[in-house]
Amino acid sequence: MSVRIRVNGVEKTLDVDPEMPLLWALRDVLGLTGTKYGCGQALCGACTVHLDGQVVRACVTPVRRADGRAVTTIEGLAPDGSHPLQRAWVELAVPQCGYCQAGQIMTAAALLKAKPKPTDDEIEQSMAGNLCRCGAYSRIRAAIRKVAGMPEGEQ
Amino acid sequence: MHQRLLPFAVAFVFAGCGGPTADAPKGSTALRKVAPGELRTPADFAGIEDTRARSSALFLEASRVLTHPRCVNCHPNGDIPHQGMNMQLHDPPAVRGPDNHGVVGMECTSCHQDRNQELTRVPGAPHWALAPIQMAWVGKSPHEICEQMKDPKRNGGKSLAAIVEHNAHDALVGWGWHPGADREPVPGTQEQFGAIVAAWVESGAACPAKGARP
Ligand code: FES
Ligand code: FES
Numbered sequence: 001m002s003v004r005i006r007v008n009g010v011e012k013t014l015d016v017d018p019e020m021p022l023l024w025a026l027r028d029v030l031g032l033t034g035t036k037y038g039c040g041q042a043l044c045g046a047c048t049v050h051l052d053g054q055v056v057r058a059c060v061t062p063v064r065r066a067d068g069r070a071v072t073t074i075e076g077l078a079p080d081g082s083h084p085l086q087r088a089w090v091e092l093a094v095p096q097c098g099y100c101q102a103g104q105i106m107t108a109a110a111l112l113k114a115k116p117k118p119t120d121d122e123i124e125q126s127m128a129g130n131l132c133r134c135g136a137y138s139r140i141r142a143a144i145r146k147v148a149g150m151p152e153g154e155q
Numbered sequence: 156m157h158q159r160l161l162p163f164a165v166a167f168v169f170a171g172c173g174g175p176t177a178d179a180p181k182g183s184t185a186l187r188k189v190a191p192g193e194l195r196t197p198a199d200f201a202g203i204e205d206t207r208a209r210s211s212a213l214f215l216e217a218s219r220v221l222t223h224p225r226c227v228n229c230h231p232n233g234d235i236p237h238q239g240m241n242m243q244l245h246d247p248p249a250v251r252g253p254d255n256h257g258v259v260g261m262e263c264t265s266c267h268q269d270r271n272q273e274l275t276r277v278p279g280a281p282h283w284a285l286a287p288i289q290m291a292w293v294g295k296s297p298h299e300i301c302e303q304m305k306d307p308k309r310n311g312g313k314s315l316a317a318i319v320e321h322n323a324h325d326a327l328v329g330w331g332w333h334p335g336a337d338r339e340p341v342p343g344t345q346e347q348f349g350a351i352v353a354a355w356v357e358s359g360a361a362c363p364a365k366g367a368r369p
């Protein structure tokens with residue numbers, strides 16, 4: 001089956017098994033390796049991308065679900081790395097190993113688009129599915145708060 | 156709040172499905188013994204002459220499905236879904252959100268697809284979501300669930316005919332019989348369950364007494 005997906009603004013036609021996880025299509029077929037494979041079971045958030053603006057875990061999303069729709073990955077968030085979250089991530093030196101960070105940023109970007117001024121509880125609830133084995137949670141939260149124009153420490 | 160209620164809910168659910176057979180309601184013609192995974196048919200209730208008693212008994216039979224963790228887990232009485240036969244809180248931590256579909260970044264459909272994902276064991280069905288809080292079943296008795304199900308203010312404005320249709324054919328309801336992976340399905344089949352619910356409505360949609368259990 002061929003699947004047509006708009007990936008980071010570019011139309012792509014993929015000749016793949018419709019049940020192939022979107023993550024495989026992105027990484028192995030399209031070479032977009034910014035999105036990471038962590039657990040493969042929707043438990044860690046490393047593979048988070050946007051499907052028509054909504055957060056999905058690419059590891060459990062069959063590629064057929066993306067047919068005719070738009071997918072945004074970390075590479076497409078701001079191709080030059082100028083998204084306010086990316087800049088805040090650099091300024092606050094958020095990542096440690098970095099493996100979880102593409103997923104963290106993609107979830108945070110969806111959150112701030114829907115709620116530019118989230119409460120601490122809203123940040124917590126939205127980010128709860130993105131794990132960080134290095135434990136960079138406090139810097140991740142601080143960077144989100146910085147972009148939202150809130151004090152970087154929790155209130 | 157629901158965490159405090161959970162032991163009661165679990166005890167209640169196990170009381171409903173724990174034994175080798177589901178017992179007949181007291182004071183009525185003895186019902187056919189069935190295995191925990193089997194549902195009785197409307198014909199099994201024909202011997203109950205009193206229409207009201209028959210209707211109540213039919214609802215109690217339906218409650219063997221309705222109170223199963225597979226159904227109750229997404230009818231929480233708080234803001235967090237449950238999962239598993241032990242009804243543990245959903246992990247990863249998901250919350251109800253403003254419209255029962257989760258919150259931005261953690262929508263139900265961020266992970267759950269329109270069908271089960273067998274390799275990853277993530278369950279899925281069309282329009283995966285939590286039941287609204289008015290339809291909370293965790294910690295509720297068959298009597299309470301019955302009263303809620305008949306109340307248009309708490310059942311999504313459904314008529315009794317719409318309730319029958321929903322239970323008999325809705326794809327998300329139907330997931331209970333096809334939960335995928337190694338999950339225990341609810342008893343019987345959706346078709347049998349639909350027939351029991353239809354027979355309950357046809358016999359007057361009576362609710363079981365407060366303490367009644369299947
Ligand atoms: S790799 Fe998809 S959630 Fe972990
Ligand atoms: S920075 Fe290492 S897992 Fe998050």
